[in-house]
Amino acid sequence: MSHCATGPVEGTAAPATPGSPRRRPRRVAMLSLHTSPLHQPGTGDAGGMNVYIVELARRLAALGTEVEVFTRATAGDLPPVVELTPGVLVRHVAAGPYEGLAKEALPAQLCDFTHGVMQAWAAQRPGHYDLVHSHYWLSGQAGWPVAARWGVPFVHAMHTMAKVKNAALADGDTPEPADRVAGETGIVRAADRLIANTAEEARDLESHYGAEPGRISVVHPGVNLDVFRPGDGRAAARARLGLPADALVPLFAGRIQPLKGPDVLLRAVAVLLDQCPALRSRIVVPVVGGPSGSGLAKPEGMQKLAARLGLSDVVRFQPPVRQSDLADWFRAASVLVMPSYSESFGLVAVEAQATGTPVIAAAVGGLPVAVRDGVTGFLVDGHDPARYARVLRAFAEDAGLPARLGAAAARHARSFGWDAAAEATVGAYDSALARAAQAPSAAG
Numbered sequence: 001m002s003h004c005a006t007g008p009v010e011g012t013a014a015p016a017t018p019g020s021p022r023r024r025p026r027r028v029a030m031l032s033l034h035t036s037p038l039h040q041p042g043t044g045d046a047g048g049m050n051v052y053i054v055e056l057a058r059r060l061a062a063l064g065t066e067v068e069v070f071t072r073a074t075a076g077d078l079p080p081v082v083e084l085t086p087g088v089l090v091r092h093v094a095a096g097p098y099e100g101l102a103k104e105a106l107p108a109q110l111c112d113f114t115h116g117v118m119q120a121w122a123a124q125r126p127g128h129y130d131l132v133h134s135h136y137w138l139s140g141q142a143g144w145p146v147a148a149r150w151g152v153p154f155v156h157a158m159h160t161m162a163k164v165k166n167a168a169l170a171d172g173d174t175p176e177p178a179d180r181v182a183g184e185t186g187i188v189r190a191a192d193r194l195i196a197n198t199a200e201e202a203r204d205l206e207s208h209y210g211a212e213p214g215r216i217s218v219v220h221p222g223v224n225l226d227v228f229r230p231g232d233g234r235a236a237a238r239a240r241l242g243l244p245a246d247a248l249v250p251l252f253a254g255r256i257q258p259l260k261g262p263d264v265l266l267r268a269v270a271v272l273l274d275q276c277p278a279l280r281s282r283i284v285v286p287v288v289g290g291p292s293g294s295g296l297a298k299p300e301g302m303q304k305l306a307a308r309l310g311l312s313d314v315v316r317f318q319p320p321v322r323q324s325d326l327a328d329w330f331r332a333a334s335v336l337v338m339p340s341y342s343e344s345f346g347l348v349a350v351e352a353q354a355t356g357t358p359v360i361a362a363a364v365g366g367l368p369v370a371v372r373d374g375v376t377g378f379l380v381d382g383h384d385p386a387r388y389a390r391v392l393r394a395f396a397e398d399a400g401l402p403a404r405l406g407a408a409a410a411r412h413a414r415s416f417g418w419d420a421a422a423e424a425t426v427g428a429y430d431s432a433l434a435r436a437a438q439a440p441s442a443a444g
Helices: 048-062 103-122 136-150 162-166 178-190 199-209 234-241 262-275 277-282 293-297 301-308 323-332 347-354 385-397 401-416 418-438
Strands: 027-031 066-072 081-085 088-093 131-135 154-157 193-196 216-218 250-253 285-288 315-318 335-338 359-362 377-380
Touching (some): 131 418, 262 285, 285 323, 347 359, 347 401
Parallel strands (some): 027 066, 131 154, 250 335
16 A cells, blocks of 8 residues: 555545546646656666656657656755756655665655645646656555545556566565565556556566556657667767777666676676687777666676676776767667666667667567567577677677668667657556546546
8 A cells, every 4th residue: 555645635626527528638747756857867766767757758748748747856956846848847846855865765755755746736726637647666656645636547657566576686686675566566456557668567567466457558668769860870979989990899878786787798798708819809898877776785896897807908887978978879889788687678778779779688578579689689588698698799700790780770769759659658548537537436
């Protein structure tokens, strides 16, 4: 159940009644408690979900649905409201200490966050928000009572699930707590609509949490095709980034934590160099991103691993970069490597492919949807570094492989535009509104 009970609030909007005309929402309250859409992806807990929320909100606004994103304030000097783009506002909610609060400590701030969202709503006219859409289980714990109090439909996107992550933990990673499992179970029961990234995620919702298939919408995330595109090509990107024109460049990009498997790439490169010592003079391994999650316990862990493996001369660590610069890293790479242990979709894989770069990815979660095995890249079963080394060796021995796979990758990625994702999300909203109209109590 929700961590925080809320009492009656003056001005509560009346729930829809049976027979009410079906309409699309004019304004959505979108909840992202633990990470702000204004944060730099790749830092702290900011990652693909941040990109997802920003791009989705922009496209929803373009379709005529205004979005107000509620997130926890992480600094005292933040303005209460920031306009992200016309039709999209970010509202900062005071809930707990501004800085130094780990994600694991956020459940204790749910009551304050929920209260802050309620306060923002109470200042508006009744019916200001037509729907609540929460992202990740922490936000769902707030979105559930908020939607009930407002008498509006509740839509939720898990992004990741505790039971799925716990079933595929990396060595040394920390299991998700029982409180999260219980919270996710309650959210699934309360939601009028669940949005899953892939059909596999929908099946996970059904098998692990007992979700009703009729209440799940599958919506593939999109990619910003204006930012992530082939551009002026690999050679030009390498010149800008100071990379050798003829090097083998296997890239890791993302949050540095055991879940994402960056160590698998480093170990695979060590295996490859044992097999092909001459390759050392023409390989560069960029690792772009910052420590996150359980990786914060050992923030220098990847640098120390590179040193132990004798790879300090070939691995190039880079801090997180803005989207336009990340696109250049993708263009410069021979291949993106994603040895993740769990991915609800794998947005980074589609972004890389959109620039014309193939992907080597673990065959987990949504990655088999994001990557077409043997066409736009390769899927690898398991996390044995030797298996990744074998695929990397194919790139080392065939200089034309990145271009051949990359052309197909760019074509494949074009089917993942955010406009299509926003249209599909509006369809999910329509379904939630229709369900609420048929069963007024369902919103609670």
